[in-house]
């Protein structure tokens with residue numbers, strides 16, 4: 001299907017038992033758009049990203065990827081079943097980076113990056129190695145190819161995790177607070193990798209507390225609170241002229 005949006009969510013809701021964590025989230029993302037999601041702890045930011053990636057099952061709503069229906073649920077039941085193969089293919093369009101990088105400890109940096117393309121996409125070993133080395137270069141860690149993850153700093157490990165996600169050639173990257181577990185002096189290098197990615201035209205959804213990054217890189221900032229999108233706009237609109245009192249209070253609280 002043709003769509004000007006690479007990712008759309010319609011009326012996405014998610015409950016854990018009686019706790020409604022996402023309430024009717026509607027979002028349309030254009031190819032190449034960088035969206036930063038901000039908001040207080042418990043707002044549902046992680047649950048939203050995890051739902052996009054099928055790490056959580058939404059309770060109701062629809063998710064489209066590149067105009068294709070990816071998921072449609074009502075009252076906890078999957079309504080329209082799309083072909084499993086198609087769904088797998090669409091799932092691979094999304095790469096994700098978390099606060100915790102979860103690299104395989106007994107594999108080298110290079111092996112960590114090569115493993116998914118080989119296992120999931122049947123890429124031959126030589127090609128996977130070549131591409132992994134190129135990715136390592138792009139995140140500034142070429143010389144660490146044969147190291148084990150525990151010999152790297154947290155920031156370096158996170159850059160490897162980003163390279164590992166990119167090795168699957170996703171069209172959309174989801175970041176959930178990728179720098180919040182890092183020592184302050186290591187944050188900059190990771191943000192730089194994300195800035196480079198944004199410049200190259202990657203579509204990105206970033207949950208972040210790095211307001212400087214959001215101001216500089218985001219096309220659109222979304223403020224989530226209590227499971228809803230309480231406000232959205234350009235960085236200038238949201239940071240310099242927030243309309244919603246909750247956004248105003250949140251921004252005051254983090255200054």
Ligand code: ADP
Pocket residue numbers: 016019021039040041042043044045046047048
């Ligand atoms: P944020 O990322 O904005 O801090 P989360 O999406 O992690 O928020 O959490 C939103 C709400 O959902 C919180 O109240 C959290 O306790 C709850 N929650 C998250 N995951 C689960 C779960 N697996 N089971 C029950 N409640 C959960």
Ligand code: MG
Pocket residue numbers: 045046047
């Ligand atoms: Mg979170």
